[in-house]
Amino acid sequence: MGMTIAEKILARHSAHDVLAPGDLAVVEVDTAVPLDLNFYPEAWSEPVSVFDPDKVVVIFDHIVPAPNHRVAESLERGRAFVERLGITRFHDVGARQGICHQVIADVPYARPGEILVCCDSHTCSSGAFNCAARGIGTPELIYVLAKGRTWFQVGPTIRYDLLGELRDGVTTKDLFLHIAGTYGDHVGCNVEFGGPGLASLTIDQRRTLCTMCAEISAEFAIMEPDEVLAAYMAERGVGMDNAVWPDADAVYQDSRAIDLSAIQPMVGLPDSVVGNTAPVASVEGVPITRAFVGSCSNGTLEDLREVAAVLAGRRVHPGVQLLVTPGSQEIHRRALAEGIVATLIDAGALITTSSCGMCAGFVNALSAKDVCIASSTRNFKGRMGHPDARIHLASSRTVALSALAGHITAGTRRPQDAEVTPA
Numbered sequence: 001m002g003m004t005i006a007e008k009i010l011a012r013h014s015a016h017d018v019l020a021p022g023d024l025a026v027v028e029v030d031t032a033v034p035l036d037l038n039f040y041p042e043a044w045s046e047p048v049s050v051f052d053p054d055k056v057v058v059i060f061d062h063i064v065p066a067p068n069h070r071v072a073e074s075l076e077r078g079r080a081f082v083e084r085l086g087i088t089r090f091h092d093v094g095a096r097q098g099i100c101h102q103v104i105a106d107v108p109y110a111r112p113g114e115i116l117v118c119c120d121s122h123t124c125s126s127g128a129f130n131c132a133a134r135g136i137g138t139p140e141l142i143y144v145l146a147k148g149r150t151w152f153q154v155g156p157t158i159r160y161d162l163l164g165e166l167r168d169g170v171t172t173k174d175l176f177l178h179i180a181g182t183y184g185d186h187v188g189c190n191v192e193f194g195g196p197g198l199a200s201l202t203i204d205q206r207r208t209l210c211t212m213c214a215e216i217s218a219e220f221a222i223m224e225p226d227e228v229l230a231a232y233m234a235e236r237g238v239g240m241d242n243a244v245w246p247d248a249d250a251v252y253q254d255s256r257a258i259d260l261s262a263i264q265p266m267v268g269l270p271d272s273v274v275g276n277t278a279p280v281a282s283v284e285g286v287p288i289t290r291a292f293v294g295s296c297s298n299g300t301l302e303d304l305r306e307v308a309a310v311l312a313g314r315r316v317h318p319g320v321q322l323l324v325t326p327g328s329q330e331i332h333r334r335a336l337a338e339g340i341v342a343t344l345i346d347a348g349a350l351i352t353t354s355s356c357g358m359c360a361g362f363v364n365a366l367s368a369k370d371v372c373i374a375s376s377t378r379n380f381k382g383r384m385g386h387p388d389a390r391i392h393l394a395s396s397r398t399v400a401l402s403a404l405a406g407h408i409t410a411g412t413r414r415p416q417d418a419e420v421t422p423a
């Protein structure tokens with residue numbers, strides 16, 4: 001019987017030749033990624049040894065730099081663990097800091113055909129690399145660290161075939177919001193992306209889409225390998241030998257074709273994106289007080305470029321506070337080199353340290369009165385501060401346009417503005 005990408009990767013890492021939905025697979029893990037949050041005393045029960053220190057990557061990203069002594073003590077616990085077990089791949093506060101999924105992409109720690117686990121729901125982000133990547137809980141991570149193995153129950157797979165190309169100014173965030181609004185949640189299911197339209201999407205755009213699949217409760221969200229991925233990996237010295245395509249006779253729970261050219265700018269409405277999204281045009285004019293660009297879904301260099309293109313030579317609306325959080329120090333440095341940081345600051349934005357930042361609600365929280373538009377991952381009630389704050393999710397471009405206007409808007413691109421705006 002034919003297998004989907006997820007089934008094939010799990011089978012290759014297990015004792016099974018064939019896996020089908022419902023099967024339990026015990027698998028060897030290629031990479032395990034503990035985060036700063038794992039080292040809180042209530043969560044952490046330290047393994048005496050790790051299965052292979054070279055397969056462990058420790059990344060501090062959620063609450064960094066430490067805002068209080070409790071966090072500082074957790075980070076110290078993490079550093080002691082890294083030191084004791086001889087883990088060399090360590091992203092501490094400082095020069096190598098970044099959001100785990102962005103760092104995993106930058107290096108890259110996620111590789112085609114491999115299995116990567118991390119204690120964060122957005123770990124499916126690395127499905128863009130044809131990697132079976134998934135979030136797990138801290139107790140399970142401790143087991144993986146000790147034994148190098150974990151288990152998954154194989155879920156049915158929903159296949160998305162992408163056709164055509166996105167129109168100018170439309171992003172994979174809009175594509176995701178279309179999927180979440182149209183099809184609702186994908187609880188217990190793997191998601192697989194392929195089709196001729198995939199070739200038109202950059203790696204950053206692919207990561208946005210895969211990352212957001214956590215919000216529809218997907219298990220694995222994996223893309224087919226192609227030349228775009230091969231080029232990205234080749235630049236980083238990684239081959240495609242283990243890349244996995246689905247079998248021609250793979251069995252899917254459902255197959256859905258999406259015409260990318262039909263997607264329009266979308267907004268995720270408060271307080272969940274599941275079945276709750278709308279074209280930006282339909283909420284045009286809703287006043288906002290806060291705007292945020294960042295997170296593991298949209299803190300990429302392409303996001304920052306898009307925001308800079310919108311903001312160049314303009315000023316953010318006086319009633320709006322705009323925060324921009326580069327996904328990693330690597331991206332921050334490249335944004336500096338490209339002049340993006342200066343453009344954003346001149347426009348009135350605040351650039352923050354590379355971390356989960358506002359998305360995780362640990363810094364710069366929203367008040368009860370705030371209305372926010374964010375390109376980040378999640379908009380549950382109370383996610384970014386007070387439960388009465390209203391959070392809309394959108395592309396970084398829509399966030400930037402809205403920050404200029406002081407209200408939610410799909411706006412227009414600058415060259416078009418120049419044509420229609422009298423001097």
Ligand SMILES: CC(C)[C@@](O)(CC(=O)O)C(=O)O
Pocket residue numbers: 037062119120121122135359360361378
């Ligand atoms: C810790 C929290 C902010 C988290 O990172 C947890 C998670 O994704 O598993 C999230 O994005 O909700």
